[in-house]
Amino acid sequence: MRYSGWQILRQALGGNRGWKAQWRKPDPRPEYDVVIVGGGGHGLATAYYLAKNHGVRRIAVLEKGALGLGNLGRNTTVVRSTYMLPGNGEFYSFSLALWKDLSQELDYNVMFSPRGVISLFHSDAQRDRFARLGNAMVGRDDHAVLLGRAELRRLVPYLDYDNTRFPIYGALLQPDAGTARHDAVAWGYARAADRLGVDLIEHCEVTGFGIAGGRVRAVETTRGRINAGKVGIAVAGHSGRLAGMAGFRLPIESHVLQAFVTEGLKPVVDHVISYGMGHFYISQSDKGGLVFGGDLDGYASYAQRGNLPRVEHVMEAGMTLMPMLGRARVLRSWGGVMDMSADGSPIIDRAPVEGIFLNAGWCYGGFKAVPGSGVAFARLIATGEPLKAAAAYRLDRFRTGHLIDEEGTGALHNRH
Amino acid sequence: MRIRCPLCGERDSREFHVMGAAEWLARPAPDAGLEAWDAYLHLRDNPAGPTRELWFHEAGCGAWLVVARDTVSHAVFEAVPAWEAGA
Numbered sequence: 360m361r362y363s364g365w366q367i368l369r370q371a372l373g374g375n376r377g378w379k380a381q382w383r384k385p386d387p388r389p390e391y392d393v394v395i396v397g398g399g400g401h402g403l404a405t406a407y408y409l410a411k412n413h414g415v416r417r418i419a420v421l422e423k424g425a426l427g428l429g430n431l432g433r434n435t436t437v438v439r440s441t442y443m444l445p446g447n448g449e450f451y452s453f454s455l456a457l458w459k460d461l462s463q464e465l466d467y468n469v470m471f472s473p474r475g476v477i478s479l480f481h482s483d484a485q486r487d488r489f490a491r492l493g494n495a496m497v498g499r500d501d502h503a504v505l506l507g508r509a510e511l512r513r514l515v516p517y518l519d520y521d522n523t524r525f526p527i528y529g530a531l532l533q534p535d536a537g538t539a540r541h542d543a544v545a546w547g548y549a550r551a552a553d554r555l556g557v558d559l560i561e562h563c564e565v566t567g568f569g570i571a572g573g574r575v576r577a578v579e580t581t582r583g584r585i586n587a588g589k590v591g592i593a594v595a596g597h598s599g600r601l602a603g604m605a606g607f608r609l610p611i612e613s614h615v616l617q618a619f620v621t622e623g624l625k626p627v628v629d630h631v632i633s634y635g636m637g638h639f640y641i642s643q644s645d646k647g648g649l650v651f652g653g654d655l656d657g658y659a660s661y662a663q664r665g666n667l668p669r670v671e672h673v674m675e676a677g678m679t680l681m682p683m684l685g686r687a688r689v690l691r692s693w694g695g696v697m698d699m700s701a702d703g704s705p706i707i708d709r710a711p712v713e714g715i716f717l718n719a720g721w722c723y724g725g726f727k728a729v730p731g732s733g734v735a736f737a738r739l740i741a742t743g744e745p746l747k748a749a750a751a752y753r754l755d756r757f758r759t760g761h762l763i764d765e766e767g768t769g770a771l772h773n774r775h
Numbered sequence: 776m777r778i779r780c781p782l783c784g785e786r787d788s789r790e791f792h793v794m795g796a797a798e799w800l801a802r803p804a805p806d807a808g809l810e811a812w813d814a815y816l817h818l819r820d821n822p823a824g825p826t827r828e829l830w831f832h833e834a835g836c837g838a839w840l841v842v843a844r845d846t847v848s849h850a851v852f853e854a855v856p857a858w859e860a861g862a
């Protein structure tokens with residue numbers, strides 16, 4: 360069923376009883392050409408582009424739970440390309456460009472909202488850094504505007520500009536970046552992939568690999584053994600475990616990141632705003648909740664929940680920047696498990712086992728990457744050749760010293 | 776999360792700074808080669824379950840500790856001084 364205004368009208372007249380399930384619930388077949396492990400954004404997008412761009416026919420996505428309930432359904436949905444380093448810059452620009460037409464591409468409203476992303480700076484040195492970042496962005500045809508204090512104040516009057524410790528000097532604005540609806544991204548890609556014949560198999564956990572002669576032949580799952588020509592791993596925070604099953608180690612440690620949402624409020628925060636001196640960023644959802652988050656808890660974790668010290672820190676940072684926040688009540692907080700790579704940048708590459716491909720290390724920034732990563736990973740799996748915009752995301756860059764350390768914090772997994 | 780420092784007793788985790796896997800204590804020889812240094816600096820076992828990590832009692836006695844913890848339940852089992860623990 361194609362979605363359109365006409366369909367909405369028609370279904371409304373029929374009491375909305377005519378909508379069909381958005382994807383099939385097939386049982387796993389004994390064999391596929393490509394098996395994708397992980398039904399989050401990256402797995403679903405990869406399956407879709409494998410079918411659409413490369414005509415791969417027999418594809419399965421194996422998801423241990425339900426589709427899109429991992430990090431995809433837990434993230435704070437900021438979509439931007441404010442990255443400076445070569446390797447990262449071209450990839451995130453490429454991905455942002457795909458977001459702009461994604462609803463049309465999938466015939467599904469992913470509610471991409473280019474409301475503007477404001478990154479605040481609080482000193483002359485930080486202004487220089489953001490000016491340089493902005494120039495790098497403009498140099499690759501992204502949009503970036505350096506705002507002084509007065510201009511910024513007209514856009515967002517409610518910040519504490521004269522904070523004694525961290526006064527606000529201005530901001531870098533990416534006007535065409537913003538947010539999207541996370542669930543719609545899962546459902547949109549799932550529905551579109553299903554229509555191209557991809558088998559989306561939920562409640563099917565991969566527990567091991569069948570490897571013979573140095574090549575992958577099959578995956579072991581809770582729903583039996585499935586033969587596979589190629590296997591793509593896209594399991595976000597669980598990459599280390601899958602690598603362990605296949606007998607190799609990754610430059611990755613799993614960490615928990617928390618996020619928060621307040622009760623629904625009238626429209627008040629029109630942009631995405633990130634604090635330059637504390638771990639805090641915020642936007643307002645279409646339902647009205649203020650969605651905000653901060654930094655990692657800092658210790659390795661596979662629990663989808665964090666601890667109170669980080670909650671306190673995020674609230675303090677938020678109150679420092681935006682004192683009016685104190686009037687809102689927090690409804691919920693939650694956590695997600697992410698792959699933190701040693702340099703804070705992702706990996707899209709072949710794994711050390713022939714036939715296994717790896718999409719990992721997205722840290723806390725992999726939602727914006729979903730379309731770009733899907734295109735890149737599908738291309739690598741189908742053709743063996745990396746997409747040019749993602750060619751720097753090699754697994755061997757750690758060994759060879761070509762780290763992509765956007766924040767310049769060094770090779771520490773919990774410092775990015 | 777509370778950690779029992781062998782020198783200071785049980786303390787709030789806020790007093791500590793976490794460095795990462797206890798592997799940091801197994802520094803290879805300078806000439807150990809690329810593979811050994813890559814493994815040391817970057818590659819991790821990253822277990823879901825019991826793990827050993829290097830923590831620094833920054834706002835306490837200043838000791839480096841090896842903390843045995845569970846990455847799934849967040850339970851803290853034991854903390855021993857790094858100089859006694861080894862990697």
Ligand SMILES: Cc1cc2nc3c(=O)[nH]c(=O)nc-3n(C[C@H](O)[C@H](O)[C@H](O)COP(=O)(O)OP(=O)(O)OC[C@H]3O[C@@H](n4cnc5c(N)ncnc54)[C@H](O)[C@@H]3O)c2cc1C
Nearest residue numbers: 397399400401423429430431434435437565695725726727
């Ligand atoms: C609180 C929070 C806020 C964030 N905010 C942002 C943001 O604002 N902007 C941004 O760009 N990014 C953000 N991120 C990061 C982003 O959510 C992730 O990088 C991205 O979603 C990861 O890719 P994914 O969607 O494929 O992951 P997931 O949705 O986690 O998909 C991986 C799937 O693999 C499945 N799986 C795992 N193991 C197995 C197995 N053995 N067998 C079968 N299936 C398995 C999991 O169940 C899961 O569904 C945030 C993350 C968190 C936690």
Ligand SMILES: [Zn+2]
Nearest residue numbers: 780783832836
């Ligand atoms: Zn102590």
